[in-house]
Structure formats: C-alpha cells, structure tokens
Amino acid sequence: MGNRVGIHTGFWGELARQALAGERLTMEEGLAVLRSDDDQLLPLLQAAYQVRKHFFGNRVKLNMIVNAKSGLCPEDCGYCSQSIVSQAPIEKYPLMEKETLVKGAREARNRKAGTYCIVASGRRPTDREVDAVCEAVREIKNEWPMKICACLGLLTESQATRLKEAGVDRYNHNLNTHQDHHANITTTHTYEDRVRTVERVKQAGISPCSGCIVGMGESDEQIVELAYALRELDADSIPVNFLHAVPGTPMEGMDLLDPRRCLRVLALFRLVCPSKEIRVSGGREVQLGTLQPLSLYAANALFVGDYLTTEGQVAEQDHQMIRDLGFEIEECAY
Template sequence: MNIARNILEGVALTHQKALELFTDVSYDTMSLVHEAYLLRKHYYGHKIKLNMILNAKSGICPEDCGYCGQSRDMKEKQRYALVSENQITEGAKVAAENEIGTYCIVMSGRGPSDKEVDHITASVEHIKAAHPQLKVCACLGLTNDVQAAKLKAAGVDRYNHNLNTSERYHDEVVTTHTYQDRVDTIETMKAHHISPCSGVICGMGETDEDIVNMAFALKDIDADSIPVNFLHPIKGTKFGEMDALTPMRCLRILALFRLVNPSKEIRIAGGREVNLRSLQATALMVANSIFVGDYLITGGQPNQLDYDMIKDLGYEIDDGN
C-alpha cells in the first residue's frame, strides 16, 4: 500500500482517499493496521502512555447525551456532588504510584461553576506540588475564558472536551448543546495554551462517512490527544440497545484515526474491553495510549492485565521524559 511511507514523505491522506480506504473491503483491515503501525512506531516507538480517570462529580446533569448514564434522562446509580480536595489529591497519589502519566479529573454537568473551578484549581496546585511529573487533564464541560485562565495558572496541562460525533450527526446524539459549543470550548483552551484533548464515541449509529469526518474534524482543530471511545451501551439510554461494533471494525476505526492524524496521541478509551475483546493488544499496534482502571460509570479490566499486555507486547510505559 505504501500509505505510511507517503504520509511520512509529506503526502497527507485526503478525505476522499481516507473514505475509500475505510469503506472499501478490498483494503484488508490488518493491512491498514500495519500501515498505521508504521506511523505509530515512527512517532512513538514502542512506548505506551497511561491515563487514569477520577469521576470527581457524577450525575446531576441537565444534558441529554444519548450515550450517557449520567444524563438528565437517567436515574443514576452514581450521583454525587464534587468530591473533596483530599479525594482528588489522593487519586493523583495513586496515579503517580502506578506509572500513570496523565491524571484526568472529570466532572459531569454542562459546565463548572466558578466555585467548582476554584475547588479544582486548588486541588491541582497541591497535586503539582507533590507530583510535578504528573500531567493533569481536566474535563469539566463547557467553560469560559476566565475559567480557562484559572485552570492554566493552577497547572492544568490538558483539557478534554470530546467532539463525540460528526457535525452532521450531532443532533441525533444530544440536543441540549451544539456541536459548535464543543469546538468553541477546545478553541478557548488552545487560546490559553492548554493542550487540547478531544475525541469521539463510535458505535452510536453514525455512518462510515461520519467516522471519516470525525477524524478530519479532529485534525482541523489540531487536537494533541485523541481518545477513541467505543460505545459501551448502558441500558435506559438512547443508544442502550445498540450493538454495531466488532473487534475488527474497531481496529479499522483506530487505523483510520492514526492515518489521518499520524503524529497525534491516539488513545483507546471507553468500551475497549467489551468491543475489542481479545484484540486489545493488536489495537496497541495502532494506538499509543490507554486508560488504566475504571471509566466514569463503567468498569475497566483489572489493572494488572493492562500491565501484562504492555509487557507481553515488548512495549514500555512512557514516563514522559
């Protein structure tokens, strides 16, 4: 195919070619994985970045996101206000002790109040004092310039706000905010020199072209880190009965995102265990980053299985140095 070689020589994949590669079954999935691997190896060698989530505020959300067990339409089993500073800093200590490179502080809701931002920033200042090597990613929802400036000053390295789906399909996923709201949040963070993290959720009924459009949208906003989530259906949500993914389709999606965004951190995120199943290790031939531990309201596999998988692949954990 020589796709990777052409990309490394400066010939970026066009939207038309990406759609052809993704949809034409004559392009074997494992061949696309191999091309993606060549790019992953060029930019990241055999290193894996590890991330850990703290669900710092659960439920209590006015949004109607169709994939989310914390939306306004769900009666959450996990429903609590913002946890204490001590719980946030203790989570960072656990992350640092387990070779985690990025600690992700996540809040449910449309966006944080100024009081909540102050709570998060105070926590981050303590984390940075105790664990200066640990990167902190905040995921707090829609924010404004003043809040972004406070997060930057406190030491937040990265901000996550996923596009989730294509602009065309957005209203099928959520109606309580717009696609542009999400783009604007990422642009606000970039304006304050906070590394942008933005990704997608695949398996919600989107088309092949939607998936290709997602990959290029993330290229356009220049996301540094791209988490690729695979829908883990939650009963009672709009997409709770969907089952559109197979392990091989997940691999094809990951390969596409690497080919379109060759130098970016591609992270396998939520749903990898239930959708990739026995092919999780193969997926790390494409992606260079994973979450370790549980997600927001769904469980991950035992941490040791991830560490064993990394070791078995002959990979090493990226300590950021």
C-alpha cells in the same frame, strides 16, 4: 470494494508514506480503510504501526480517570449514563473534596499512569468548582511530576485561564460525533459549543484533548470527516471511544461494532492524525475484547482502570498486555 479503491500490493504502505509526509488521506482512501476486508486487517495495522513507531516508538502512555462529580447533569446526551434522560442506576454525588482528588492522583501513580484526568459531569462548571479543582491541582503538582488533564464541560475564557495558571496541562472536550450527526446525539448544546471550548483552552495555553465516540449510528463518511475535523482542530490528544451502550440510556441495545471494525477506526485516526496521541478509550474492553493488544499497533495511549460509570480491566492486566507486546510504559508522559 477492493477494485473500486484500487487496493493492491503496497497500498497500505503508500498510505503510511503519505501520512509520514504530512499528506491527508482522501475520502476514498479513508473509506478504503474502514471498508477493507478482514484479510487486509493485518497489513492495514502494519501500515498504522509504521506511523505510530515513527512518532512514538513502542512507548505507551497511560491515563487514569477520577469521576470527580457524578450524575446531576442537565444535558440529554444519549450515550451517557449521567445525563438527565438516563435511567441507569449510577452513583450521584457533587464535586469530590480536595483530599479525595489528591488521593486519586496517588493511585494514578501506583498504576503507572503519567496523566491524571479529573472529570466532572455537568454542562459547565461553576466558578467555585473551578477554584476547587485548581486547589487540588496545585497540591498534586507540588507532590508529583504528573500531567493533569481536566474535563469539566463548557468553559469561559476566565475559567480556562485560571485552570492554566493552577497547572492544568491538558483539557478534554470531545467533539464526540460528526457535526451533521450531533443533533441525533444531544439537543442541549451544539457542536459549535464544543469547538468553542476547545479553542478557548488552546488560547489559554492548555494542550487540547478532543476525540470521538464511534458506534452511535454515524456513517463511514462521517467517521472520516470527523477524523479530518480533529486534524484541523489540531488536538494534541485524541481519545477514541467505542460506544458501550449502558442499560437505561437512550442508546441501550445499540450494537453496531465488532473488534475488527474498532481496529480499522483506530488505524484511520492514526493515518489521518499521524503525530497525535491516539488513545484507546471508553468501551475498549467491551468492543475490542480479545483483540485489545492489536489496538496498540495504531494507538499509543490508553486509559488504565475504571471509566466514569463503567469498569475497566485491572491495571495489572494492561501492564502485562503492554509487556507481552514488547512495548514499554511511558510513566512520566511529558
């Protein structure tokens, strides 16, 4: 493999220089990242770190999720414990009351998270749900200088505009996987539906957040092309999730990742999308394990606390991990 892609002393440094110059990695170079030997992992991470440090220094942005509406989803996404095809024993409830959402923001501040993410299950929100989220956002914004991210599913233009007017800074809607692999993951909406929602929030003046889930049977070439797609979409924030195959979901038992593979994926996204927020997201604790600290040499953000229906490590452990690296938490992530 090394001979085919021309890996030599200084190869990874050349990729870092290309990224800093705004040049996109070629497919061959992207595959070299994903297929590199284990003895090349540290030089690869050093190259990714050069790019990360240029744009973000040693700062780490923390995000916290509130599962504002759980289950009750008509979509058939194979990775998700909240989908209609899931048999996972999760808690199910409608949209939380405003007071509960505001309380969650207070907890996010306690955990030093600069971004509070209000996430609701479902295909798309009703107008009533959008109004309820807007009310909570206004109250939160009146209390704290906190960035608010919403993730409510497919949006109409008017809903995106109302969220913007209420003070929503960012909207998350992941591409999740490669366009050609999408139908293997879900059949109740299309890849184009997802792209359309990201474009709508951009048009409304909301910062776009869109990322992926790795480990769902996609090819190396598809991972590289997905990184290209997110670069073209110009997503400001790119959450990189690693499949946590929850028992009771169609993907139960799927295990295609190891910690070193995850680190190569993060390095790839940093080199392809050099100036963007790369966030280590769902599956971090399960798939990266004891190598979690190394992820921050490529990524500059992570989720702190629990995810939607799975637990994360306690916030104090994340804070300690960041301190041990000599990095610092960017508490007000504007």
